[in-house]
Amino acid sequence: MARLTQKELMLIQDNIKMCQESTQFIQGCINMVTDPELKNLCQQMIQGHNQDAQTLTSHITQTNVQ
Structure with missing residues (x-):
């Protein structure tokens, strides 16, 4: 089984947080747009x-x- 250093763990955690924040932002965009195609694209991005x-x-x- 592979072992992660603390630095690698922190990097992965930071990237997870960025994914979550991007998802929240895109969800906000979905709530503002009216174009169905754009909403669909945003859903795919989420x-x-x-x-x-x-x-x-x-x-x-x-x-x-480690």
Whole structure:
């Protein structure tokens, strides 16, 4: 099993937070726009950020921290 350093762990955590913040921002954009195509594009972006956050979280849960 791979081991993460504290620095690597902090970097991953920072990236997870950025994904979450991007998702919140895009959700706000969805609430403001009326174009269905634009709303759909934003929804796709949210799904991508959520998947990225899940992938990053799995790296933390599957590894040990040094």
